[in-house]
Amino acid sequence: MKIIKQKHHLRGRLTVPGDKSISHRAVMFGALAEGTTEIHGFLKGADCLATINCFRAMGIGIEETDQAIYVHGRGLHGLKAPSGTLDVGNSGTTTRLISGILAGQNFQSVLSGDASLNSRPMKRIIKPLTLMKASVESVNGDGCAPLRIQGRPLKAIHYDSPVASAQVKSCVLLAGLYADGETSVTEPALSRDHTERMLRSFGAQVSSRGNTCSIRPPARLKGQRIDVPGDISSAAYFIVAGLITPDSDLIIENVGINATRAGILKVCRDMGADLSLMNQREAGGEPVADIRVRTSRLHAAVIEGDIIPTLIDELPVIALMACFAEGRTLIRDAAELKVKESDRITLVTENLQAMGADILAREDGFVIEGGKPLHGAPVTCSMDHRIAMTFAIAGLNASGETVIGDSACVDVSYPDFFARLESL
Ligand code: S3P
Numbered sequence: 155m156k157i158i159k160q161k162h163h164l165r166g167r168l169t170v171p172g173d174k175s176i177s178h179r180a181v182m183f184g185a186l187a188e189g190t191t192e193i194h195g196f197l198k199g200a201d202c203l204a205t206i207n208c209f210r211a212m213g214i215g216i217e218e219t220d221q222a223i224y225v226h227g228r229g230l231h232g233l234k235a236p237s238g239t240l241d242v243g244n245s246g247t248t249t250r251l252i253s254g255i256l257a258g259q260n261f262q263s264v265l266s267g268d269a270s271l272n273s274r275p276m277k278r279i280i281k282p283l284t285l286m287k288a289s290v291e292s293v294n295g296d297g298c299a300p301l302r303i304q305g306r307p308l309k310a311i312h313y314d315s316p317v318a319s320a321q322v323k324s325c326v327l328l329a330g331l332y333a334d335g336e337t338s339v340t341e342p343a344l345s346r347d348h349t350e351r352m353l354r355s356f357g358a359q360v361s362s363r364g365n366t367c368s369i370r371p372p373a374r375l376k377g378q379r380i381d382v383p384g385d386i387s388s389a390a391y392f393i394v395a396g397l398i399t400p401d402s403d404l405i406i407e408n409v410g411i412n413a414t415r416a417g418i419l420k421v422c423r424d425m426g427a428d429l430s431l432m433n434q435r436e437a438g439g440e441p442v443a444d445i446r447v448r449t450s451r452l453h454a455a456v457i458e459g460d461i462i463p464t465l466i467d468e469l470p471v472i473a474l475m476a477c478f479a480e481g482r483t484l485i486r487d488a489a490e491l492k493v494k495e496s497d498r499i500t501l502v503t504e505n506l507q508a509m510g511a512d513i514l515a516r517e518d519g520f521v522i523e524g525g526k527p528l529h530g531a532p533v534t535c536s537m538d539h540r541i542a543m544t545f546a547i548a549g550l551n552a553s554g555e556t557v558i559g560d561s562a563c564v565d566v567s568y569p570d571f572f573a574r575l576e577s578l
Contacts, residue, residue, distance in 0.1 A: 155557065155558065155559055155560075155561060156546065156557075156558045156561040156572055157555050157556070157557055157558075158530075158545075158546050158548075158549025158550060158555070158556040158557075158558065159530075159549070159550075159554075159555055159556075160530075160549075160550065160551065160552060160553055160554075161399060161550045161551075162399065162400045162401055163399070163400070163401045163402060164392075164395055164396055164399045164402040164403075164404055164550070164578045165402060165403050165404065165578065166404060166405075166577070166578050167404075167405045167406075167407060168392065168404070168405075168406055168407070168574060168577070168578065169384055169406070169407045169408055170384040170385055170388040170389045170392070170406060170409065170568070170574075171197045171198075171199065171384065171385060171388055171567070171568055171569070171570075172195040172196050172197040172382035172383070172384065172385060173197065173348075173382050173383055173384065173385040173386070173387075173410050173440075174197050174199065174201060174202060174247070174385055174387065174388075174567050175247060175320070175346060175348050175385075175415075176348050176352070176380075176382045176383070176410070176438070176440070177193070177196050177197040177202040177205075177382050178201070178202055178205045178245075178247045178248060178251065179251070179324075179348055179349060179352050180193045180196065180223075180225075180352070180380045180382065181193070181196075181202065181205050181206055181209060181216070181223070181225055182205060182209070182251060182252065182255065182328075183352055183353060183356050183375060184225030184227050184377060184380075185209040185212075185214040185216075185225055185227055185228070185233070186227060186229070186230050186232075186233075186255065186331070186375055187225075187227035187229070187356055187374075187375035187376055187377040187378075188227055188228075188229045188374050188375065188376060188377060189227060189376060189377030190224055190225065190226050190227065190377050191224070191225040191227060191377040191378055191379070191380065192222050192223075192224055192378075192379045192380070193222055193223040193224075193225065193379075193380045193382060194221065194222050194379070194380070194381045194382065195381055195382035195383065195384075196222070196223045196382055197382065197385065197567065198218075198569065199565060199566055199567045199568065199569055200243055200244065200245075200565045200566045200569075201243065201244060201245035201247065201248065201566050201567060202245075203243075204241065204242050204243035204244075204245045204248050204267075205245065205247075205248045205252070206218075206223070207241065208236075208240045208241070208242065208248060208252055208265075209225070209233075211236040211237070211238070211240055212233040212234050212235070212236050212240075213228065213232070213233060213234035214226065214227070214228060214232075214233070225377070227375070227377050229374060229375075230331060230332070230372075230374065230375065231260075233255075233259055233261075234261075235259075235261035235262070235263065236263055239264045239265070239266050239300070240252070240263055240264065240265045240266070241266065241267065242265050242266065242267040242271060242299070243267050243268055243271065244267060244268050244270055244271055244495060244537070244566055245267065245271065245566075246271065246274055246321060246494075246495075247321055248267075249265055249267060249271060249274075249276070249299060249301075250276070250278075250279050250321035250322065250324070250325045251321060251324050251325055251328060251349075252265065253265065253276075253279050253283065253290065253301060253303060253325055254279070254283065254324065254325035254326060254327070254328030254329040254330075255328050255329075255331075256303040256305055257283045257286065257288035257290060257303055257305055257306075257308060257329045257332070258288075258305055258306075258307070258308050258328075258329055258331060258332025258333075259305030259332075260305055260306070261305055262302065262303065262304045262305070263302075263303050263305070264293070264300055264301065264302050264303075265299055265300060265301045265303070266293075266299055266300035266301075267299055268537075270495050270496065270536070270537060270538075271299060272298055272299045272300065273298055274298060274299075274493055274494075275297060275298065275493055276292060276297055276298050276299055276301060277292075277297040278315075278316075278317060278319065278322050279321075279322060279325045279326075280292065280297070280301075282311065282313045282315070282322070282325070282326045282329075282339075283325070283326075283329055285309075285311050285313065286308040286309050286310070286311050286326075286329050286333060286337070287306065287307075287308055287309045288303065288304075288305070288306065288308055288329065289303065289304040289306065290302075290303050291303075307332065307334065308329055308330075308332045308333040308334070309333060309334055310330065310333040310334055310335035310336055310337045311326075311333075311337055311338075312337075312338045312339075312340070313326050313337075313338070313339045313340070314340050315339055315340065315341045315342070316342070317341070317342070317490065318341045318342050318343040318344070318345045318462070318463040319341070319345055319463075319490070320345035320346040320347075320348070320349065320414075320463075322339075322341075323339045323341055323345060323349065323367070324349040326339045327339065327349055327350070327353065327360070327367065327369045328349075330369040330370075330371065331358070331369065331371055331372065332371065333371055334371075335370075335371075336368050336369070336370050337368065337369055338366055338367065338368035338369075339366065339367060339368075340365055340366040341365050341366075342365070343365065343459070343460040343462070343463050344364075344365050344414055344460070344463065344464075345414065345463040346412065346414040346415055346463070346464075347362065347367075347412070347414045348412070348440075350362050350367050351439050351440065352380070352439065353369065353375075355378065355439050356375040356376060356377075356378065357372060357374065357375055357376045358370075358372045358375060359372060380438050381437045381438035382438060383408060383409065383410035383437050383438065383440050383442045384406070384407070384408045384409040384410060384442075385409075385410065385567070385568075386409050386410050386411065386412075386415050386416060386418065386468075387415075387467045387468060387540075387567070388543075388567060388568045388571075389406045389409045389445060390418050390467075390468040390471050390472075391471055391543045391544070391546070391547050391571070392404055392406050392447075392574075392578075393406065393418065393422065393429070393445060393447050394471045394472070394474060394475045394547055395547045395550060395575075395578075396447035396448065396449070397422065397427050397428075397429070397447050397448075397449065397450045397452065397475065397478075398449075398452070398474075398475060398478040398547075398551050399449065399550055399551055400449055401449055402447070402448065402449045403446070403447075403448045403449075404446070404447050404448075404578070405432075405444055405445070405446045406444065406445045406446075406447075407444045408437075408442055408444065409442065409443060409444070409445050410440050410441070410442055411431065411434075411441050411442065411443050411445075412440050412441055413441075413464070414463070414464055415464060415465075416464060417461045417462075417463075417464030417465030417468070418465045418468040418472060419431075419445075420461065421455060421457055421461070421465060421472060422447075422475075424455045425452045425453055425454070425455050425475070425476075425479050426450055426451060426452050426453050426479075427447065427450045427452060428447065428448040428449070428450045429445065429446070429447050429450075430445075430446045431443040431444070431445060431446075432444040432445075432446060451480075452475065452478055452479035452480070452524070453479050453480045453481055454476065454479050454480060454481030454482050454483040454522075454524055455476075455479070455483055456483070456484045456486075457469075457472065457483070457484070457485045457486070457519075458484070458485070458486035458487045458519075459486075459487055462487045462488050462490075466488065466490060466491070467494075467540060469485060469488055469491055469498065469502075469519075470491075470498055470501075470502045470540050470541060470544040471540075471543070471544045471547060472485070473485065473502050473506065473513065473520050473522060473544075474502075474506065474544055474547060474548050476520075476522040476524055477506060477511045477512075477513065477522060477524055477525075477526065477528065477548075478524060478525075478551065479524040479525075480524055480525055481523075481524060481525075482521065482522065482523050482524070483520075483521075483522045483524060484519070484520075484521055484522075485516075485519035485520045485521075485522070486516070486518055486519045487518055487519065488518055488519045489517060489518040489519075491519075494538070494540075495536075495537070495538040495539065495540070495566075496535075496536040496537070496538035496541060498538070498540070498541065499515050499516075499519070499520070500515060501534060501535070501536060501538065501541050502520070502541070502544070503515040503520065504534065505531070505533040505534060505541070505545055505548075506522075506528075506548070508531040508532075508533065509528040509529055509530065509531045509533075509548060509552055509556070510526055510527065510528050510529045510531075510552075511526055511528060512524075512526050527552075527553070528548060528551060528552035528553070529552050529553045529554050530549060530552045530553060530554035530555040530556040530557070531552075531556060531557075532556075532557040532559065533545040533548075533556060533557065533558055533559075534559070535558060535559065535560050535561075535563060536560075537560050537563045538563060539563045539564050539565070539566040539567050539568065540567075542558050542560065542561050542563050542564050543564055543568065543571055545558055546558060546561075546571070546572070546575060550575075
């Protein structure tokens with residue numbers, strides 16, 4: 155449990171942990187590559203550790219040192235049948251991406267996670283994998299994990315995905331590594347493109363055009379060094395904290411600003427934020443910058459359409475920011491929030507209402523009337539890391555005390571989040 159009190163002046167420099175999406179992919183692709191993949195800046199959060207454990211259970215040697223993670227890949231056909239159920243914990247990325255890989259193996263496997271994971275929709279991957287002739291079964295017949303996957307040679311397809319989801323896209327592309335021709339995916343709006351970028355750097359033939367990307371099964375992938383940038387989804391809490399907390403000035407160093415992830419930066423600027431990017435550079439095939447934020451007078455915005463997939467994980471903290479902006483903010487086209495680690499539309503609305511905010515839930519987002527002062531309250535996180543971190547930042551800007559019951563869930567993506575916050 156954590157009790158958060160109101161603060162003024164957040165000042166200082168910080169780095170945030172490595173990007174969760176990139177860390178998962180580095181382990182997965184490293185396992186399927188030939189030779190060793192050396193990962194620097196890996197996020198040692200519970201989700202990415204679940205990915206490591208799944209590949210260890212399939213015979214991949216993975217060493218962890220203070221400096222790096224070393225994945226000793228065994229090639230595209232080097233995985234071994236796991237002796238038990240693969241435990242994917244709370245991680246949707248592990249589940250959906252690994253399912254694409256398992257569909258192409260010559261063995262059967264079962265994947266299962268915690269209660270939240272096992273209630274998230276998996277039909278979105280079962281459908282395209284089945285079209286590719288894979289056998290993927292929801293063990294309880296409810297369209298969720300546990301999933302039983304019987305690997306086999308796969309058929310190349312073109313898939314028109316109904317959702318803009320990098321997990322669905324990546325699942326199909328990874329199954330495409332084992333297909334009999336070119337596999338492609340078109341999504342309604344472009345989701346994060348880390349899979350395409352990283353598979354290319356491992357030597358796969360991946361092409362992207364608009365919202366469509368394609369892969370040809372490569373003869374081999376080649377192990378390499380990967381430098382994981384700081385996670386913009388973790389930086390988001392400090393970006394918003396710096397903007398809404400009085401008399402603040404923060405520099406967050408080494409943050410990935412890939413355009414398919416950086417929607418929050420545009421929204422902050424549209425809302426009048428004093429935000430600047432410094433020292434822009436490239437690291438590990440991804441654009442990176444240091445982000446400076448200072449207390450700002452914010453105004454409302456309409457957030458909808460193609461930008462939504464580029465800030466989907468940041469919407470809880472963006473909704474909080476809108477409570478501190480003058481006018482009515484509308485967030486639309488974000489129904490996906492209901493099927494994340496929790497129903498984030500309901501939890502964000504109920505918790506912010508409990509703190510005195512003027513916010514209403516919509517089927518696909520929120521309507522927020524900014525400018526009402528917040529007061530502390532007990533908040534419900536349902537073990538969702540992003541809800542816990544959002545309400546820690548809310549608590550810094552609310553009178554009285556904000557109580558976060560299941561605060562330990564931040565381990566999923568940001569194990570030392572509360573220590574970092576205190577250091578500022
Ligand atoms: C992720 C994709 C997104 C995101 C998740 C990580 C990824 O999920 O919310 O935190 O690493 O591919 P969806 O694909 O369900 O949108």
